[in-house]
Amino acid sequence: MSGSVVLLHLAGAVALLLFATRMVRTGVERAYGDVLRHRLRSVLRNPVLAILAGAALAICLQSATAVALLVGSFSGAGIVGGTSGLLAVLGADVGSALVVKLLSFDLSLLVPLCLAAGTAMFMATERRDWRQFGRILVGVGLLILSLRMIGEASEPLRESPILPVVVNYLSSDPVTAFLLAAIMTWLFHSSVAAILLVVALAARGLIPVELGLVLVLGANLGGGVIAVMLSRAAIPKARIVPLGNLIMRGTGALAALLVLIFFAPPLDWLGATVPDQLIHGHIAFNLMLALLGIPLAGLVHRLAGRIVALGAPEAQPASLAATELSALDEAALDTPSQALANATREVVRVCETVEIMLQRIIELYVEADQDKINALSALDDRVDRKHAAIKLYLAKVTSRTLSEADALRCQELIGACVKLEQVGDIIVRNMLVHVQKKFDRGLEFTEQGWRELTAFHTSVVANAKLAFNVLVSRDSETARQLVREKDRLRDLEKRSSQSHFERLREGTAKSVETSSIHLDTIRDLKQINSLLASMAYPVLEERGLLSGSRLKAG
Template identity: 80%
Template sequence: MSGSLVLLHLAGAVALLLFATRQVRTGVERAYGDVLRLKLRSILKNPLLAVGAGAALAICLQSATAVALIVGSFAGSGIVGGTAGLLAVLGADVGSSLVVKLLSFDLEVLTPICLVAGTVLFMATSRRDLLQLGRILIGIGLLILSLRLIGEASEPLRESSILPVVVNYLSGDPVTAFLIAAIMTWLFHSSVAAILLVVALAARGLVPAELGVVLVLGANIGGGIIAVVLSRAAPRKARTVPLGNLIMRGAGALLALTAFILVDPPLDLLGATVPEQLVNAHIAFNLALVALGMPLAGLVYRLAERLTEINAPASEDDLATAEISALSEAALDSPAQALANATREVVRVCETVEVMLANIMELYAQADADKIKALAALDDRVDRKHAAIKLYLAKVTSRSLTEQEALRCQELIGACVKLEQVGDIIVRNMLVHVAKKMERGLEFTPEGWRELTGFHASVLANASLAFNVLVSRDPATARQLVEEKDRLRDVEKIASRSHFARLREGTVKSLETSTIHLDTIRDLKQINSLLASIAYPVLEEHGLLKGSRLAAG
């Protein structure tokens, strides 16, 4: 086989590895992302638990980068402390290294099982949770398959006359090898994929242990660069945790590289084979970072804060909150353009409502007067935009419109009214429950809190579907949204029965929080119904709605 064909096969196997990793991460985020984020918010308030939580989330998402971006956004919005957030990301690096360890075992028997089970779930059901579970299983199956393909594709390289020259050169120049690994990891956008590739090549005898350790250290610093690059457009405070993680990982990797070059430690202590030595070296490095990070995290976070302030303009916060209205008066004589402008503005209302809905449960967990005021201020913004959009669309309707344009105009007005109602429910109902819970010092039972957060996560996921339908007008997504409404109705019945069962048992916390619990479920159900109704115009247009029920199909 020619060298170019070998490299093509190897590139294809690596591409499958990257695709499979993303499939698993996407499935977990879509199925359980909201619940994981909600739980992560409360756990991160404890710096010691933050490390374990970060590791667990990285294992679920198969990406320390994703955890760094999530935690960075939490720290940026003040939901968690910066030091605890940095510790969580260090824990995520440990979790990512454990994923590499798990995938280094012989798991080939799982490939057909995961692919068959995942395909059956993905093809045979319309339930979102089962669809995403199918996606996760397919991703795992392809991930394991890609590792075997990498090994097979790299087998002909044993006979290559060029590879020994390259390996010898990199072995004699660890700094260059280190930089190449960092760049390769950044290009892959996955430290897991980069290190698995190195381990797979080492298993074929193509990468010696000493060079492999250098490449692993380079991949670690490359993994830190990914989150910094991806968060470069985020607000300054949200960039601080990823930058702090890069400082910690970068300094640690450079120190470890220097020590490795000077000391030449015995790698036999890390395992009997080269792949074992590389995987265990990766885990040991990240565990050492956590041990050092516990006392130094606060100092590193403050350093990262200083660095992010250097290039940040003094008016950054003002710029972050500045808004330019899309409701251009000049476009009124062109209805198509005017409706596109109105759609842009309604989408902004969707984003504001989504922020309100996403953050309300955090206030249930830990009420804060400043955050309550901030949430109420967002409702004022929704009201202002709602009034402006209605006035603008009223001006549009005074022009000559086609039937389709008139229907779209009514659809946007209806969506805007529903969004304003959702904001009112959050502020006028749910914030009242928050205040009552805070004043009385009440606590939900663990079972009750799980019911509330699970119900809220489903409503938040449906909100994303509703906002997508508003823009894409996709009938399949619209149908899924209304089906989710029916499913949530059943979930509400189950939650109510469980709550009343706890009341009959005389659970004190259930008695104290009964009204708040039931009213919150009711409010969330009403919000979900309003959001689901955004799909009705699309379903009616495609003949998928009969009265108040979905048409068979």
């Protein structure tokens, strides 16, 4: 077999290894990701538990890099402390090393079992959790199969006249071998895959143990680089934990490399065979780093923070687009018509903010992260600030002598401002809680249930625009349309609830799991719509178009 064909087979086997590793990771993330993240957040306060939690999560995700990025984002959002986060990532490196050990056993019998069971599970049901579990099984089967393919593909290399020359050169130049392994691992974007390849080649007698350990150390350095490169576009605080992990792994790998070069320690205690020695050396290295991390994590985290701060751009003055201007001119208070116009402009700005909040909240039901949640909460804070400022301004206006029309307009603006503030509170204090509950429990709406929610939300957003137009134009026909929409939405809510309860009676699993979130969200949207619709009442009442609290026929 020619060398090019051998390399082609080896490349295909490595590609399958990378694909299978990713398949397992994405399956676990989709099926259990939210549960794992929630559990991880709750145990990271204890240093030892942080290490154990990181190791467990890396075993589940088949990737220490994924854990580093996840924990880095938690630390950047202030959900977990930086020191605990760094310990969790060091624990993830240990977990990744244990994955290599697990895959080194003879698991060939699992290949047909995992492929058959996983495929059957994936094809036989529409349940999301079962389909993802089937995906995980197929990924595990392909992962084990790829290791066997790497061994078979590398078998002809025994007879290669070039390989001994390359191995001898790398053995005599451990620094080059170390750097090549780091680059290879970064290209693979998986330290597990890189080390499994080294172990597979060593099992065929193609790599001596001394060179193998150098390559393993280089792979550890490359594994640390991956997370740093993938997080380079994140906010500075989220980059500190991956960089701290790279500092620990890089320093440790260089120190271990120097020990191998200058002291040539005995390696028999690591195992009876070369593959065992490489795997056990990999585990021992990462376990030692985790133990050293307990006293040193705080120091390394502070160092990484300073390095990130050096590379962060200097704070720039706020842009004109981000500058908040206020229309509440104190000099206009003695001219009520101008003061009320100023107040109207400011209330319209609150309307715009509330409209943005309404549009963004439904997006969080699909994909929520802490940055988006924080941004929505910040918008509510802005509404609260403007609400307080407008009420104070209008209170000063009412202390002047006002005409009857100006007094009524003043009360109308105060009422509208209060209702807008209540809408913001419902979005943040109620609907954000539903979002958090949905993702903490890993729940999914049924397709029909989600269509009902989005249709209801779309109607509420449309009615919000009508309400804001009424506030400015005071057009009676728009006000009448808004109140009619309130009645239509009441009927839509009844139909949605009936449809939801029918799905519950049929025993649809997703409907049962998401029942309270579905109903509570509809209720909150209905309450928001009622508050917005009531902004039309002053216009209708002024024109004699209200009968009690109901719209007169006409």
